[in-house]
Amino acid sequence: MKAADQKRLLREMIFFRRFEERCFEAYMEHKIGGFLHLYSGQEAVATGVLEMIRRGQDYVITGYRDHIHAIKTGAPAREVMAELYGKDTGSSRGRGGSMHIFDPTVHFMGGYALVGQPFPLAAGLALACKHKGTDQIAVCFLGDGANNQGTFHETMNMASLWHLPVLFVCENNQYAIGTRIDRSTAVVDQYKRVCGYNIPSSQHDGQNIETVIDAAAKAIDHVRSGNGPYFIEFLTYRQRGHSMSDKTAAYRSREEEVEWAKRDPIKLYSEKLVKAKVVTDADIKAMEHEVLNEIENDIVKFAEESPAPKVEDLNKFVLDDSPDPRWIGPLQNS
Amino acid sequence: MAELAYWEAIRRAHDEEMANDPMVIAIGEDIGVVGGTYKATSGLYQKYGEKRIIDAPISENSYTGIGIGASMAGVRPIIEIMSINFALLALDTLINAAAKIRYMSGGRVSCPIVLRTPGGTAHQLAAQHSARLARMFMSTSGLRVVTPRGAMDACGMLKSAVRCNDPVIFIEHERMYNMREEVPDTEYFRPLEGAEIVRKGTDITLIGYNWSFILCMKAADMLAKDGISAEVIDLRSLKPLDRETIRRSVEKTHRVLVAEEDEAAVGTGAEIISVIIEDCFFALDAQPVRIHAADVPVPYAANLEHAAIPDEHDVYKGALKVLGKI
Numbered sequence: 001m002k003a004a005d006q007k008r009l010l011r012e013m014i015f016f017r018r019f020e021e022r023c024f025e026a027y028m029e030h031k032i033g034g035f036l037h038l039y040s041g042q043e044a045v046a047t048g049v050l051e052m053i054r055r056g057q058d059y060v061i062t063g064y065r066d067h068i069h070a071i072k073t074g075a076p077a078r079e080v081m082a083e084l085y086g087k088d089t090g091s092s093r094g095r096g097g098s099m100h101i102f103d104p105t106v107h108f109m110g111g112y113a114l115v116g117q118p119f120p121l122a123a124g125l126a127l128a129c130k131h132k133g134t135d136q137i138a139v140c141f142l143g144d145g146a147n148n149q150g151t152f153h154e155t156m157n158m159a160s161l162w163h164l165p166v167l168f169v170c171e172n173n174q175y176a177i178g179t180r181i182d183r184s185t186a187v188v189d190q191y192k193r194v195c196g197y198n199i200p201s202s203q204h205d206g207q208n209i210e211t212v213i214d215a216a217a218k219a220i221d222h223v224r225s226g227n228g229p230y231f232i233e234f235l236t237y238r239q240r241g242h243s244m245s246d247k248t249a250a251y252r253s254r255e256e257e258v259e260w261a262k263r264d265p266i267k268l269y270s271e272k273l274v275k276a277k278v279v280t281d282a283d284i285k286a287m288e289h290e291v292l293n294e295i296e297n298d299i300v301k302f303a304e305e306s307p308a309p310k311v312e313d314l315n316k317f318v319l320d321d322s323p324d325p326r327w328i329g330p331l332q333n334s
Numbered sequence: 335m336a337e338l339a340y341w342e343a344i345r346r347a348h349d350e351e352m353a354n355d356p357m358v359i360a361i362g363e364d365i366g367v368v369g370g371t372y373k374a375t376s377g378l379y380q381k382y383g384e385k386r387i388i389d390a391p392i393s394e395n396s397y398t399g400i401g402i403g404a405s406m407a408g409v410r411p412i413i414e415i416m417s418i419n420f421a422l423l424a425l426d427t428l429i430n431a432a433a434k435i436r437y438m439s440g441g442r443v444s445c446p447i448v449l450r451t452p453g454g455t456a457h458q459l460a461a462q463h464s465a466r467l468a469r470m471f472m473s474t475s476g477l478r479v480v481t482p483r484g485a486m487d488a489c490g491m492l493k494s495a496v497r498c499n500d501p502v503i504f505i506e507h508e509r510m511y512n513m514r515e516e517v518p519d520t521e522y523f524r525p526l527e528g529a530e531i532v533r534k535g536t537d538i539t540l541i542g543y544n545w546s547f548i549l550c551m552k553a554a555d556m557l558a559k560d561g562i563s564a565e566v567i568d569l570r571s572l573k574p575l576d577r578e579t580i581r582r583s584v585e586k587t588h589r590v591l592v593a594e595e596d597e598a599a600v601g602t603g604a605e606i607i608s609v610i611i612e613d614c615f616f617a618l619d620a621q622p623v624r625i626h627a628a629d630v631p632v633p634y635a636a637n638l639e640h641a642a643i644p645d646e647h648d649v650y651k652g653a654l655k656v657l658g659k660i
Binding site for chain 2: 059061090091092093094095096100102103104109110112113114117119120121122123124125126127128129131132138150151154155157158161162316317318319320321323324325326327328329330331332333
């Protein structure tokens with residue numbers, strides 16, 4: 001990989017971390033409402049996989065921990081932050097919030113709160129690609145917890161049966177909300193679970209972004225070449241709770257958190273790039289400063305200054321707001 | 335004008351829409367090689383192939399979800415669920431996804447699917463094949479719910495539903511598939527919205543939808559023999575509801591009965607009567623009456639099933655009650 005790309009990827013991950021931590025602060029200031037699920041600690045997975053797709057062409061869909069997936073896919077970070085602030089300029093015009101970021105202009109097809117629901121939606125997006133005869137693919141990011149839903153099994157079966165061009169990315173962060181994987185799941189290695197559906201799969205370190213990139217490249221190539229679905233599992237760890245409301249101390253030990261913190265993806269990559277002389281510690285400090293400045297003075301400022309949605313628009317977007325009367329009518333009684 | 339059975343009308347709509355737009359596909363259990371449990375897609379697998387008439391495994395929630403996902407990327411799927419009872423398995427993708435995606439994306443993503451499914455009691459199918467459930471979809475924001483009463487609407491409304499940009503729940507009825515009605519030979523569309531005054535009258539308004547509409551028409555014949563002029567409204571669309579047509583009719587007849595095959599609680603009749611009270615309470619000269627199913631899971635034994643479900647005699651007697659004649 002070129003040094004410039006390595007440097008850019010490191011900066012992106014630093015940006016994503018700061019973005020999420022800034023969301024945390026805004027939540028504590030009651031500027032962001034509802035439920036908030038932060039991605040800190042898992043950055044290498046979304047950054048690495050989405051680095052390798054054709055952004056803007058391939059379809060991307062995920063669960064409720066969706067801010068970073070949306071931004072890396074191409075959704076403007078300003079609009080994602082404005083969405084969290086419930087503003088009219090937000091990705092979903094303030095109707096969706098943190099868990100429901102959408103940007104169809106870059107084919108980011110949403111974040112969903114129902115665990116496991118994106119599986120069939122992703123397969124459907126892939127079916128559409130196949131139906132149109134393009135070589136686009138669909139990429140579905142979900143956590144290990146989602147694999148215990150019926151939609152996992154139903155969708156794996158159909159995706160395999162119909163050779164759909166879909167990449168399932170399992171972000172195994174070890175916990176389904178607050179239940180550790182070995183307490184919720186009979187088979188801990190998630191990649192083994194799709195064998196029964198004849199879907200090729202593999203498991204990789206999700207903390208090392210270059211490992212993620214290499215593995216994703218092979219998986220994406222498999223899917224894009226018309227070989228049907230692929231299931232790729234990345235072992236990772238979320239540093240914060242499932243959402244803002246849980247206390248990680250109730251279900252995991254401080255020692256475990258410290259162990260995983262040693263494998264923080266940004267830390268690992270920073271060390272690697274410093275050692276390889278791609279960046280210096282001073283470069284990283286400069287990046288952190290730049291990112292902080294951008295988030296504060298551009299992204300948060302945009303969100304803060306944007307208008308709230310108009311109350312008179314409450315009933316917009318329920319159904320098509322300008323339907324064709326040929327199909328809708330209404331029927332005229334004589 | 336040719337006479338078509340209801341199932342033939344559904345089949346014709348599939349055929350015409352699939353010929354018109356290569357993005358139209360159908361997905362469901364046994365709809366391809368077998369041609370559909372009610373023959374609604376018979377012959378189309380041979381004509382359009384397995385890529386467009388897709389036999390799905392028995393995985394209602396996920397094949398519905400696959401249809402929804404495809405619709406988000408420009409495909410127009412007609413999804414068949416063999417019985418509305420099984421649609422309960424797909425409520426997550428229908429209610430949590432299809433109905434909400436347009437709204438929660440701020441209008442940026444739409445889900446133009448049609449979900450076809452027969453609801454209603456047939457002949458001793460027992461509790462798990464006899465649900466009606468229209469009221470559940472009717473109470474969900476973001477969906478359209480239509481209930482074609484015969485071949486004419488079945489073909490014309492299905493074609494409109496395919497072209498409409500909203501998710502449409504298209505509720506058929508197991509007892510209606512072989513009912514015949516004249517339809518135009520040339521292509522036609524019927525609008526998704528608007529109740530229809532199918533029979534004009536002056537003394538009482540009878541309101542129904544799909545099977546209960548048919549009961550209302552039979553009851554209107556019985557009432558005519560008593561010299562009573564009943565106006566009969568087919569709701570056609572349960573969501574959105576045509577409040578205007580209901581109000582105008584009630585202001586004319588001053589008396590109203592609502593018939594539904596479903597249980598009464600939180601149901602279609604409850605909604606219609608609420609609408610009447612809100613829109614034209616002072617036009618009423620008599621207490622409205624609801625005709626509905628007994629509050630039981632549908633039983634198997636023929637006599638019990640019959641007792642559980644309203645028929646035209648129940649509608650007739652209910653109308654006499656509204657009119658103060660019994």
